[in-house]
Amino acid sequence: MGYVQRVIEECEAKFPHQVYFLQALKEIFESLKPEIDRNPSYEKNAILERLVVxxxxxxxxxxxxxxxxxxxxxxxxxxxxxxxxxxxxxxxxxxxxxxxxxxxxxxxxxxxxxxxxxxxxxxxxxxxxxxxxxxxxxxxxxxxxxxxxxxxxxxxxxxxxxxxxxxxxxxxxxxxxxxxxxxxxxxDGVLTGKGLKWGGSLVRKEATGYGSVYFAQAMLEARGESLEGKICCVSGSGNVAIYTIEKLYALGAKPVTASDSRGMIYDAEGIDLALLKEIKENRRESLQAYAQEKKSAIYTPVSEYPQGRNQVWSIPCFAAFPSATQNELNLADAQELLKNGCQCVSEGANMPCTLEATNLFVDSKICYGPAKAANAGGVATSGLEMAQNASMSIWSFEEVDAKLLKIMRGIFAHAQETAKEFGQEQNLVLGANIAGFRKVAMAMIEQGVV
Missing domain, CATH: 3.40.50.10860 (Leucine Dehydrogenase, chain A, domain 1)
Structure with a gap:
């Protein structure tokens, strides 16, 4: 039995009821196999055993x-x-x-x-x-x-x-x-996402959504494509979804969906961003209110979703941005998206696709941005907030946004270059996992067994 499989099975035995943790672990570790096989120092230093605890x-x-x-x-x-x-x-x-x-x-x-x-x-x-x-x-x-x-x-x-x-x-x-x-x-800078008057950073609220779109833009540009003029589906209606929609409009795309725990809206004219912000950021109401105020919108409650499906992903689109929660997009949803011509999926939420859906997107060779790469904009801007706090300075919106764009493009380039090493240039799941893992693993080895 190989090193990776042995550690996976040990974790399954130790944590049988931690289904989300095991799902994340398998997705990461299985893509690490080519890297683990070529570097015996990982097993010698028990990196995987230490990493999972x-x-x-x-x-x-x-x-x-x-x-x-x-x-x-x-x-x-x-x-x-x-x-x-x-x-x-x-x-x-x-x-x-x-x-x-x-x-x-x-x-x-x-x-x-x-x-x-x-x-x-x-x-x-x-x-x-x-x-x-x-x-x-x-x-x-x-x-x-x-x-x-x-x-x-x-x-x-x-x-x-x-x-x-x-x-x-x-x-x-x-x-x-x-x-x-x-x-x-x-x-001190012990929390990020603070108010702008007392140590917060501009762009922090927008960062995860903006970053997800920047990552999609980088994936598409590498293939000579763009988001301009394209229909896009977005799930969720919190910060990630709202600012994904905002940045999509800025790049000339047309987002047509949003959702919450009660249902989803489809607006063929394009989501009214000002109305969405008013309902969700100010009034904190259900999206049903959106459909009541915007006659072009169709509201579908969760009770009317097809069994085992997310209605958002039934809408034909060029690009999909799952931005709500874990496992919101399953294999049947992925099949529906691909059948309807979807060419790009950029994950704004944490692990929004099931493992089966992820594997299908990778195998289909569409532009697929896994969460740990595509939604890193939020934590990246938190890091920028930490830097501003440490230097007791405030950067402009444009300065922070430019740094965010550079970081997201850098993440894409690093993931793509790493995937190329293994002859899988389009597999950004493999590329992102290995690129992120290498840096952590080498730091752990250099710092000793601690």
Whole structure:
């Protein structure tokens, strides 16, 4: 049995119920086989065995008081996975689906994603099963303060620098930073995604969506194609989706879909970006409100989706941008996209495609940008925020955006060049995984068995 397969089977035996973590592990490790086979030092130094075990896993209770005066309790997590390249870096997710498995898979993916940015950042992730939806401002503030009352012991600007993720935006980051400052008596760059008046970076909110489009643009340009004039499908309606749509319009494309947990909209005239922002960023309402206000839009609730399918991917398009959550695009969805002529998929969410869908896209040789490469724009700009905090400076929107574009193009070029080494120029899954892994693995070897 080969080294890679042995470690996969050991993890399956140790963590049989961690389905997301095992999915991420298999996708990465199976593409690493050509690299592992040519370099015996990885096995000698037990790199894979060390890589799959977090350096530190923190689980804690988060007690808080609701507006009726009742005590409530949620589960909190922070998994500090790997610090070979720098301080742990990765977002905090507040959503009912959060558990150790979800946080572990996200943190594991973050290791290679952060490596690809070329910035000095390790990999980590955290969050809670708390749901901000339906909560008052005061309830959200009290929860965030309680969450940070434990987390502050484990983080620092040179130790672990969390950011936002699903359910954690500028509001939540603000409440957590205030509590961190109160408890630690320090004002430093311990969180990214901060408000612009107190250490935040321009483009941070837009970065993951912009970066996903920049990566798609780079893939297409390498084949003499572009997004201009093309129909695009986007899932989600949070920051990633909204700013994917914004950048698609800037490049002359026509995004026609968006979705949330309740349903999706298809607007053949093109998504009305101003209306979408108003509904989701200001009013925090369901997308059903979009269809009520825009007569060209068709709203389909989740209850009417075909069984086992995501209705977003049934709309014919040139490029697809899965920007909502993990495993939102399965094999049947991938087959439908390809049947309808889709030529490009750029992942804005974390692991939005199932392993079967990923393999089909790779085999079909369309432009396929895996999440750890295509959605690295968010963490890259978080790294740029850290740099601004360290130098006590503020860069312009144009300066940060230009750096983001350069980073995303660099990630594509590095992944493509690495894939070429193995005679698979179009396989960016292989290229991105190996490129990110090499840097981390060599740092681990050079730093000794720690």
């Amino acid at each position: 977090p350096e530190r896993s923190i689980a804690f209770r988060v007690p808080w008081i609701d507006d009726e005066g009742r005590a409530r309790v949620n589960q909190g997590y922070r998994i500090e996975f790997n610090s070979a390249l720098g301080p742990y870096k990765g977002g905090l997710r507040f959503h009912p689906s959060v558990n150790e498995d979800v946080i572990k898979f996200l943190g594991f993916e973050q290791i290679l994603k952060n490596s690809l940015t070329t910035l000095n950042m390790g990999g980590g992730k955290g969050g809670s099963d708390f749901d901000p939806k339906g909560k008052s401002e005061n309830e959200i503030m009290r929860f965030c303060q309680s969450f940070m009352s434990e987390l502050y012991r484990h983080i620092g600007d040179r130790t672990d620098v969390p950011a936002g993720d699903i359910g954690v935006g500028g509001r939540e980051v603000g409440y957590m930073f205030g509590q961190y400052k109160r408890l630690s008596n320090r004002f």
